[in-house]
Amino acid sequence: MSKPVFVYVSYIASTPDKVFKALTDTEATGKFWFGNAVTSDWAVGSPVTFHREGKLILKGEVLEYDPPRRLSYTFKPMHDELYSGEQPSRVVFDLEKQKDQVKLTVTHDDFAPDSKVFGSISNGWPLVLSSLKSYLEANRVLHAPWYEKQAAAAS
Amino acid sequence: MARPRFVYVTYIRTTPEKLWAALTDPQTIRKYWFGITAESTFEAGAPWRLNFEDGRVADTGEILESVPPRRLAIRWRNEFKPELKAEGWSRCTMEIEMADYYPDFGGKAVKLTITHELEGEGTKFIEAVSGGWPKVLSNLKSLLETGATAFKD
Numbered sequence: 001m002s003k004p005v006f007v008y009v010s011y012i013a014s015t016p017d018k019v020f021k022a023l024t025d026t027e028a029t030g031k032f033w034f035g036n037a038v039t040s041d042w043a044v045g046s047p048v049t050f051h052r053e054g055k056l057i058l059k060g061e062v063l064e065y066d067p068p069r070r071l072s073y074t075f076k077p078m079h080d081e082l083y084s085g086e087q088p089s090r091v092v093f094d095l096e097k098q099k100d101q102v103k104l105t106v107t108h109d110d111f112a113p114d115s116k117v118f119g120s121i122s123n124g125w126p127l128v129l130s131s132l133k134s135y136l137e138a139n140r141v142l143h144a145p146w147y148e149k150q151a152a153a154a155s
Numbered sequence: 156m157a158r159p160r161f162v163y164v165t166y167i168r169t170t171p172e173k174l175w176a177a178l179t180d181p182q183t184i185r186k187y188w189f190g191i192t193a194e195s196t197f198e199a200g201a202p203w204r205l206n207f208e209d210g211r212v213a214d215t216g217e218i219l220e221s222v223p224p225r226r227l228a229i230r231w232r233n234e235f236k237p238e239l240k241a242e243g244w245s246r247c248t249m250e251i252e253m254a255d256y257y258p259d260f261g262g263k264a265v266k267l268t269i270t271h272e273l274e275g276e277g278t279k280f281i282e283a284v285s286g287g288w289p290k291v292l293s294n295l296k297s298l299l300e301t302g303a304t305a306f307k308d
Contacts, residue, residue, distance in 0.1 A: 010165075011293035013301075123164075130166035130264075133293070137301055 004118050006108040008125050014136040016068035016095045019102045022136060023071060023093055032135040033128055040073075048073045055079065060088060070094055075108070077117060086112040089121075104129070159281040160272035163288050166264045169299040171251045174265050175224035177299060178249060187294040197221055203229055211235060219246065226250050231271075233280060242277030245284075246270075267292070 012019055022028040023038075029050070030037035036057050040048040042065045050058035057079045064072040072092040077083035090110040096103040106125055111118045167174060177183045179197040188205075191213060195203035199221045205213040212234045220228035227249045233239035247269065254266040269292065271284050 009289040011290060013297055126164035127166055130296070133296060134168060134300055137297060 003109065003113075004111055004115065006106075006118065006122050006125060008106045008129055010104050010129050010133055011098075012102045012104055012133045012136055013100060014102055016097050016102050018136060019095055019104060019132075020068035020071065020093075022132060024067075028135070032131045034131065052079075060091075063090065064092070068095055074110075075117075075121075077120070083117050083120065086115060086117050089115070089117055104132075158272055158274070159276070159278055160270060161281050161285045161288065162271075163269045163292060165267050165292050165296055166254055167267060167296045167299050168264045171224040171253065171265050173299060174251055174267060175227075177295060178227060179223075183298075187298045188291055189294070197227065203231075207235075216244070220248075224251055233283070236283075239280045239283055242273060242275065242280040244274045245280060246272050246274065 022032065024040070024042060026037045026039055033050070034052075036050045036052045038048065038050050040046055040062060042062055044062050044065060046062045048058075048060040048062055049056060057077070059076050059078055060074040062073050064070055070093065072090065074088040075091050076086070076088040088110075089108060089112070092107045092109075094105040094107070096105070106129060108121055108125065169177075177187070179195075181193045181195075184193045185191065190208040192206050192208070193203070194206065195201050195218060197203070197218055199218055201218045201221075202215075203218050204215045207213055214231055214233050216229055216231040218227070219230050220226055229247045229249075231245045231247050232243060248271075250268045250270075252266045252268070254264050269288055271281065271288070273281055
């Protein structure tokens, strides 16, 4: 039986530095992550906590911190008994620069067998990541890198 | 064995009517679908196709369901890549729901769910659309939220 993995790709008209900062900044996450503000010193092995209105919502541990390319931490929801009994899962953020946009790939895996957290995050990530995109975007649409490849091939 | 499928959810700060219009108006589709034009009236039973800017046919099919501004279902087959065309027909469903999220950004958003499922067996077509949908839908979201009208600078 294969373990579930949640993968979500989105393209954000911003820079890797800005996207990476938003994901790791207390003030920014408090805004786009629906009031859930992150705190960490981001050293590998350090704790990661999310608080909302003074209450501990999520805790984890930094696995990777490679700005502005890759961020990873373990993920243990604390706000509901339904989830807090499960072993921590893992989330990885991969940021790829594509001219004036960022391809952000979020991979969430390492779930406990029969995980209830999996169902919850499958609903949660599209919300949070849609919110992040709206938060960061300036007034532009996306760039199509494959058009440049075609033009280069034709010249 | 479950049929191969791709599901993608995004939340967009717009109204169901504006999102429906963006999904079914050929002029708007060109703006966020990287130059692709759609040929269809988008009524139930109507034929449907996507064409590249140079006129080549990208995909063909028909509208299976059309319930504005809630639900659009398209029978869909790739035409320009033999290995994708060989996998045959698929069903693409687009569902629009209200979402009471984004409280800090002035209220409501709409939830758009795309479900794309192959009728038969195969992995290449679903793999291809899995790469394409996030690009198209990210662009659609940017267009509706920021109002940008050009996709090339």
